[in-house]
Amino acid sequence: MSRVYRITLKVKxxxxxxxxxxxxxxxxxxxxxxxxxxxxxxxxxxLDPTLAWSxxxxxxxxxxxxxxxxxKPLLTCELLVENAIEHFGGTTFTIEPLTTAPVVRDLVVxxxxxxxxxxxxxxxxxxxxxxxxxxxxxxxxxxxxERYVEATRCxxxxxxxxxxxSSHRNFLGPNALMASIVRLMxxxxxxxxERLELLYSEQGVYRCHTSMACSFVCPKEIDxxxxxALAKADRFRSGAxx
Amino acid sequence: xxxxxxxGSTIYCDVLIIGAGGAGLRCAAEIFERKPxxxxxxxxxxxxxxxxxxxxxxxxxxxxDPRDPIDKPIYHMFDTWKGSDCTxxxxxxxxIVDASWGQITWLENHGMHFSRDENGRLSKRTFGGMTLNFxxxxxxxxxxxxxxxxxxxxxxxxxxxxxxxxxxLNQSIATELIFNGRRCVGAIAFRxxxxxxxxxxxxxxxxxxxxxGQVFRITTNCQQNxxxxxxxxxxxxxxIMDPEAIxxxxxxxxxxxxxxxxxxxxxxxxxxxxxxxRFMERYAPKMKELAPRxxxxxxxxxxxREGRGILNPDHNIQHVWIDLRHLPDYVxxxxxxxxxxxxxxxxxxxxxxxLCPVRPSNHYQMAGIPTNEFxxxxxxxxxxxxxxxxxxxxxxxxxxxFNRLGSNSILELITMGKFVGERVVDYLGEDxxxxxxxxxxxxxxxxxxxxxxxxxxxxxHIREAMQGVxxxxxxxxxxxxxxxxxxxxxxxxxxxxxxxxxSSRSWAMNQELVHRWELDNLLTVSMxxxxxxxxxxxxxxxxxxxxxxxxxxxxxxxTLASMSEFGQVSLGKRPIDMSLFEAKGEHYDRFGLIExxx
Numbered sequence: 001m002s003r004v005y006r007i008t009l010k011v012k013x014x015x016x017x018x019x020x021x022x023x024x025x026x027x028x029x030x031x032x033x034x035x036x037x038x039x040x041x042x043x044x045x046x047l048d049p050t051l052a053w054s055x056x057x058x059x060x061x062x063x064x065x066x067x068x069x070x071x072k073p074l075l076t077c078e079l080l081v082e083n084a085i086e087h088f089g090g091t092t093f094t095i096e097p098l099t100t101a102p103v104v105r106d107l108v109v110x111x112x113x114x115x116x117x118x119x120x121x122x123x124x125x126x127x128x129x130x131x132x133x134x135x136x137x138x139x140x141x142x143x144x145x146e147r148y149v150e151a152t153r154c155x156x157x158x159x160x161x162x163x164x165x166s167s168h169r170n171f172l173g174p175n176a177l178m179a180s181i182v183r184l185m186x187x188x189x190x191x192x193x194e195r196l197e198l199l200y201s202e203q204g205v206y207r208c209h210t211s212m213a214c215s216f217v218c219p220k221e222i223d224x225x226x227x228x229a230l231a232k233a234d235r236f237r238s239g240a241x242x
Numbered sequence: 243x244x245x246x247x248x249x250g251s252t253i254y255c256d257v258l259i260i261g262a263g264g265a266g267l268r269c270a271a272e273i274f275e276r277k278p279x280x281x282x283x284x285x286x287x288x289x290x291x292x293x294x295x296x297x298x299x300x301x302x303x304x305x306x307d308p309r310d311p312i313d314k315p316i317y318h319m320f321d322t323w324k325g326s327d328c329t330x331x332x333x334x335x336x337x338i339v340d341a342s343w344g345q346i347t348w349l350e351n352h353g354m355h356f357s358r359d360e361n362g363r364l365s366k367r368t369f370g371g372m373t374l375n376f377x378x379x380x381x382x383x384x385x386x387x388x389x390x391x392x393x394x395x396x397x398x399x400x401x402x403x404x405x406x407x408x409x410x411l412n413q414s415i416a417t418e419l420i421f422n423g424r425r426c427v428g429a430i431a432f433r434x435x436x437x438x439x440x441x442x443x444x445x446x447x448x449x450x451x452x453x454x455g456q457v458f459r460i461t462t463n464c465q466q467n468x469x470x471x472x473x474x475x476x477x478x479x480x481x482i483m484d485p486e487a488i489x490x491x492x493x494x495x496x497x498x499x500x501x502x503x504x505x506x507x508x509x510x511x512x513x514x515x516x517x518x519x520r521f522m523e524r525y526a527p528k529m530k531e532l533a534p535r536x537x538x539x540x541x542x543x544x545x546x547r548e549g550r551g552i553l554n555p556d557h558n559i560q561h562v563w564i565d566l567r568h569l570p571d572y573v574x575x576x577x578x579x580x581x582x583x584x585x586x587x588x589x590x591x592x593x594x595x596x597l598c599p600v601r602p603s604n605h606y607q608m609a610g611i612p613t614n615e616f617x618x619x620x621x622x623x624x625x626x627x628x629x630x631x632x633x634x635x636x637x638x639x640x641x642x643x644f645n646r647l648g649s650n651s652i653l654e655l656i657t658m659g660k661f662v663g664e665r666v667v668d669y670l671g672e673d674x675x676x677x678x679x680x681x682x683x684x685x686x687x688x689x690x691x692x693x694x695x696x697x698x699x700x701x702x703h704i705r706e707a708m709q710g711v712x713x714x715x716x717x718x719x720x721x722x723x724x725x726x727x728x729x730x731x732x733x734x735x736x737x738x739x740x741x742x743x744x745s746s747r748s749w750a751m752n753q754e755l756v757h758r759w760e761l762d763n764l765l766t767v768s769m770x771x772x773x774x775x776x777x778x779x780x781x782x783x784x785x786x787x788x789x790x791x792x793x794x795x796x797x798x799x800x801t802l803a804s805m806s807e808f809g810q811v812s813l814g815k816r817p818i819d820m821s822l823f824e825a826k827g828e829h830y831d832r833f834g835l836i837e838x839x840x
Contacts, residue, residue, distance in 0.1 A: 016750045033497060033556045033589060044754070045702035050746045052753045054289060057464040059500050060587065061393065061580075062293040077498075078587045104435045105751035111289040112412055124401025125353040137350045139362030145355070152355045152397075153390065156292055188353060 003032045005081055005091060009039070011051065012096040013106045023094075024048075036076035036084070037065055052106040060219060063157025067107050068096040073159035075219045100161045100173070114158050117172045121180040121198065126191035138188050148185035151178050151227050153220050160214035160224050171207035172198075174214035174224045181227045184236045196236060205231045246749045247686040249430070250438040252677055255283040255409075256670050258428055258444035260416045261471065262286035263294035264392065265634025265655040266450030267399035267408075271352075272663025274406030277670060283442060284403070285411040285431055287451075287466050291400050295452050295464040296655065299392025300503040300581065301369060302384030303656075304649040305342035313381050315339050317374055319822065320832050321381075322650060325371045325534055326643025327783035327793060327838050329484075329800070331819035334639045337615055338657045345656045346385055354398040356387050368508050369648040371534040371840070376832055380532065384649040389505055389580045392652055399659075411440075415470065415756065417685040419447070419478055419630070422675050426619075426630035430682045432689075434756055437749030439685065441677050446669040448662065449475070449611055449619070449632040454488075454767050456760075458604035458717060459709040460559075462491055462501035471636035473763035475611050476770065477684075480621060481802040483638040483816060485767070486775040487608035489646055489784045490718055492538035494603020496554050496561045498588055502600055503581050504648045507531040509573050512565045513542065514597070515550035521562075529840040536645050536784045537840065539602040543718045546601070554599055563597040602718055606646055608784065609771075610638030612802060612816060617662035622802070623816045629669060633658045640800065643818075644783025692758045697741030701757050704742060705764065708735050712768050716775060719788050725776040729809070732769050736808050739765060766805065773811040774801045783838075795835065 009026045026043050034042075040053045055065040058077040065076045070088050085091055097107045101114035131138055154175055161173035180198060183189040199205055205228055214224035230236070257273060259266040262284040270282050288294055306313045318339045323330055350356055350364065357365040366382040374381045387394035411431065418430040420441065428443040451471030455463020472482050493502040493513075507513075513531055515521050525541040526533035533541075542562050545551060551560035566574070566582065574582050574594055582593045591598055611632035613619055617639070618626040632638075634655050641654050711731045715724035739761050744754050778801065780794040781787050802814035823833040 015748070017748050031556050035498065035588070038498075041702065045700055045706070049700060049702070049744075049754045050752075052751055055465055056288050056293045057295065057298045058498060059298050059464075059584070061298050061390070062288070062464070064289055064293045080588070080590065083590070105753075108289075108435075108751055108753075110435065111293075112410075115290055119404065122405075123397065124405050126405075128351065131351070136347050137364065140358055141362045142358050142360065144362075145358055149355060149388075152387075152394075155297070155393070156290075183353070186353065186355075188351075 003082070004029050005032065005085060007081065008092040009043070010092065010094045011106070012094070013051070014103045016105055030081045032082035033080050036069070036079045039081065040076070052108045054108050061155060063155035066098055066157040066159050066162070068098065068162065069093050073098060073162035073217050075157060075159070078219065098158055098162045100158045115156065117176040118156055118179055121172060121176040123179040125183060125186070125189050126194060127189070129188050129190045140187060144187065148182050150222050151182045153222055154178055155220060157219060159217045159219055163213035163217040165209055165211045165213055166207045168207045170203045172203045174228060177205060177231070178224055178227050181231055192236070199231050199236070208232070246438060247690060248439065249441045249677070249682050252441040252443060253283060254443050254674055255281040256445050257282045257666055258442050258447040259284040259450055260429060260448065261450035261452060261634070261636065262291040262410060263450060263452055263634060264296035264395045264399055264652060265659045266448065267291060267403040268656045268659030269448060269450070269633060269663040269666070270408050271399055271402035271406060272660045273666055274403070276663065276667045279407065280670060282406070282408045283411060283444070284408055285414045285416060285442070287413065287415050287470070289413050291410060291412070292396060294396060295467055296396045296652070297393040298462070298464065298501065299395070299652050300389045300501065301505045302367060302386035302391050302649045303346060303653045304369070304372065304383050304647070305346045305385060305653060306383060307366070308343055312374055313383055316829055317376065317381060318342070318383060320376050321371055321373055322641070322647055323833055324377070324836060324838055325645055325647040327645055328798070328835050329640070329643030329782060329818055331640050332822040332833060333615055333819045334641045336822060337661070338641055338654060341657045341660070342653055345653070345660060349395060349398050349656065352398050352402055354387060354394045356385055356394070367505070368532070369504055370507070370529070370532045370538070371647045372649070389503060389578055395652055395656065415759065416474060417688070417759070418682065419474065420678060420681045422678055425628045427675055430685050432685070435751055437752060439682060441681055443674050443677060445672040445674060446629050446631060446666045448666070449636050450634045451636040453607045453635040455604050457709065457712050457764055457768050457771065459706070459713040460494055460499040460601065461604035462494055462499055463604065468760040468763050469767035470760070470763045471611060471632070472609070473766040476766055476805050479804060479806070480619070480627070481612060481804040481814065482770065483610060483612040483640065483800050483802055484644065485609040485771045485803050486778055486785045486801060487644045487783060488604065488771065489535060489606040489608060490539045490602040491605035492535055492542055492602050493564055493600040495584055495588055496559050496599040496601055497557045499603040500584055500588055501603065501605065502564065502584065502598070505578055506564055506566060506581060509577050510569055513538070514563045514565050515545045516552045517550060521545055521550070526840050533840045534645060535648065536786070539718055540786060542602055552599065559601060561599040561601040564600045565597055566593040567595060567597070604717065606651060607635060608638070608640070608642040608644060608646055610636050612800070613637050613639050615639060615661070616665040617658055618665065622814070631662050631666060633662045644785055692744055692755060693747070695741055695743050697743055699738055699742040701742050701754060701761055704735055704738050705757070705761055708732065708764060708768060716772055719786055720775050721788050722776065725772050728772045729769065729776070732765060732772065733809055736765050766808070769809060770803045770805055770811055774803050774813060777801070777813055798835070
């Protein structure tokens, strides 16, 4: 049967007009399979229409709704109330915005700023390889694709960047590095030198401390650290096994 | 507040794209290929283009591989025509189908990570309504990227647009079009984060604003799909086409309405009622679960209405089951991992062991801004509005008629995106004028009304009430009484909306203010849907009138609906293009007014 829980959300808020930050408590009742995005909507409809938060697809496919719940970065659209109570062992939750980009208001961060690092990694084929003679498409065996396809599932929610323990400000972060690594593993990309240069630059993989927090928190369950480890093991230089 | 209600700055560009999803950015990529260094500004309501609704498309894209020994483009054209219930435009069908494989190749060449077969070529699978030899047997015609094909498209076109040097205005909404005489020369936009208004002047402006799914309570659509593009066109006194044509996906996951792709049925998922009976055998003996979407949706709703549904206590929603338990582990793990993951995540169910609750969920608007085959927006069937284009789900050319086939929507995005890009280039020689006097006034009066309303109500509650009435009376089954009631209810909701206050006076990232603007758009679009559905006293494709269950020849036209003031809808007609039939070529008889039976 349906079960209803009484929960408390302690939400970190920010007002850009006054630059004030504070924590606001919201107490409400929520059914067991309501998601936290449903809970935020309920707060807007019943308690406080001014609370600002982000979501878009609410299918865990766009990554807009990432926040920290009890310190853990996650997608609120896939966090069910009952699962949250079991996972965190209580009915009180602290909700904070990600710190990977400046806060615009409350739980909304400036994704333009967060994405600057991904853009730097050039998430597209910079210089396409020639296609096989007489063919209009490339041929990529399922075995070859298998090596990197997991990394293509990244939605840039920045949970990994949030969890990353590398405190260096210039570090590109796990998701941005992975965007470049995917294309080093993709036979259609020729601009390997340019990519390697960024990977092994001041901003690159050597800033990683191998905590594997990225893999631990990834909502898409991508083993992000694996791809970074391949780069650290120098697997992409010409001559090295792909 | 007085200082905010003005145009803070003016942005000059060659092309303004309103909505940076798959269609808008495919178009941008085409423009860059043809004319590098074109100044393109793309505005999107979401926080980043990669957050667009396109990323949620799962299953695949239909296209006939020229190497395929048995499939032919003419079969794809026939399936689309039949699926549309004889209401798609045949010139558009031919144009898109003929271009389809070339566009798949374009995506593949630009880095999309398609699933591959053992030879390293693109894998293919079948979808509902996809047949060989005019309905004889199922065709394997959809290429795909696992169950995240839309994401593959989005990532590819976003990358290409960025490579070309596009400028994005993220988290911004277009609130008004700017005209110079008959010509569209740009738009006024509200930048949500900064809370200010800008004017954008362009040589060509494109709508690529997506769908209107938030009109309904149960929808697969993202939160941002509030019919903004359609509402803006209506606000300018222009018509929208076929608003009553709205598709419901047969299998939304109970609760959030999240799409459980057709792929589940194409890999062998079976629909069952509470008695565990495979009921599709009764409704579509030949195609069963793979019958077109509207037939499956009605079958499920009928099962539920006749007492053979199951109640989910948490969401208080009736549903049927999709049974995936008999499928081998590799199908679960390799072919449908993200969809089965949805059941685990969103309803805490393991599809390998348990039955999964599904119910029809609003999915797609065949409706849209009427355009010709180049995406140019039409004022009426004879006249275009120079400088104004529409593509993607917000547009209606019309490729889908009154019912869209699975895997045809993302195909439309990329093909029409390319064609519109080609045509936009012709406009790049135009001069950029000055900002016309009075630009922005409509917006400022609208937003000051929003900010000054002093009633006691909640915008979210009004939206939910509207979604409730539209879901109950204007979704899968429609009747004269239900539609008349709905029109009255919408008028009351509009009155409530006009009095509803915005709690915060702040302009920067005032989410409630944007929700208020969306509410007007939703109510506008809902009103036009209800009125058009009332006037179409027949059943056609996804538009099903219980009181008029048959298709009638007297309604063989597209509806053109405009609204002078709220509730005052006028309806016109656009003829359906039947050029394939009229050309009298090989198989032309397949493109007449055929029956839609599967």
